[in-house]
Amino acid sequence: MHAFDYARATEPSQALDLARRPDAAFIAGGTDLLQLWKAGIARPELMIDISRLALDIVKPRDDGIAIGALARLSDVADHPIVQARWPLIAEALNAGASAQVRNAATIGGNLLQRTRCAYFRSGDMPCNKRAPGSGCPAIGGENRSHAIFGGSPHCVATHASDLAVALAALDASVRVAGPAGSRLVGIGDFYLLPGDTPQRETVLGQGQLICAVDVPATAGRAAYVKVRDRASFEFAVVSVAADLVIDDGIVARARLAAGGVGTRPWRLTEAEAALIGERADAAAFDKAAAQASNGAEPLAHNAFKVELLRRTVRRALQVAGGKA
């Protein structure tokens, strides 16, 4: 395997300095990066260990919560204030990975995990994400797990994070730090569509670091429903995060995001719009769910996701709507 040097950063500024080298990579939980390195997909010359930076704080405020990028998934999922006020985040985190991985993996790393597309992960088959210009065998090949939204002629790989789906439904923002300072990017702008540059997945530039995720307060009732091929330790075939504000039985605000279906976490805006002003009942949920797959472009093996997404939306609305 490709050998690398190791440097332990003690301050964010030092980590950013070290990362001026284009062949450097940040490592924190390591749960994805070391898999990619072992598969020969990530080949950094320098691993910058950022796991000891003081960016692991979970800080609730009246108007929201700031979750440090280096907070471990398990710590965030177990945080009593996250569980009480942002249960969608806790549910999404607990729906993913294993105890071992949740204990090691970080919030920032989770958002930056690479796709589970088997062609990408193979390390040697053509893949425009891994070897730009080499082609996309998924489009004409095995594409059961691939995207029905946001694909391009160059890539149809889905984004694998459950957390990112919950954050998309909560209108969270990502705080990005670089040599020139820090900026806040809405999660909807953070991820890029593959277009003709599928190797670029986020707006994060070389040497930039996620420091935190900011999540606004929500009065909504939430549900995260994840459909997968086995009950635990498995990526989503389809998942839906719902956040509903219901006043006097009427839907005042609806936010729906889906995983397993898009090349990035996918907001279901037409289904959301169908709910606003409606009585929060089974008929309205059915009507909204029917809009969930509008615009889908299924491939040879994943057309089942079109109907599965509608049903998963209906289930998420029923669960969220049923919560007092």
Next chain:
Amino acid sequence: MSKTHVTTTINGEPTEYLCEASQSMLDVLRDELDLTGTKEGCGSGDCGACSIIVDDRLVCACLMLGAEAEGRRVLTIEGMSHGDKLHPLQQKFIEMAALQCGVCTPGMLIAAKALLDRNPNPSETEVRFGLAGNLCRCTGYDKIVRAVLDVAAEQRETTR
């Protein structure tokens, strides 16, 4: 590539070693420290055979760099018994035949210990969820789950 000097605590013993940057904690345990109880299964975090506890967190040693152990407290299967006295989970696994080939067993025991340390009164569902990161191709899991639930019940009995 220069080696990294690491000072850490393994199974209660202050330990120092030199490792290559690209050696995993699993490589260090097995190849540098002769602690071969921790097994390599998949090498990619999917099977849990290399489970260890680092600062009270259950992790996969294959997805941790040896250099990352600096200043940490590491517990491996070798540190689970008290001398010749087996940990109750180890004893129960033997009594209930909760193992066959034994490759998953060290990781399964460490994961079960981490689970009970956090949750002394787990439901069967919680045990199955907590051990989802540990694959066993022999037992069908049932004996393992029952062994963990039995130990939990006995430990609650003795601490009552």
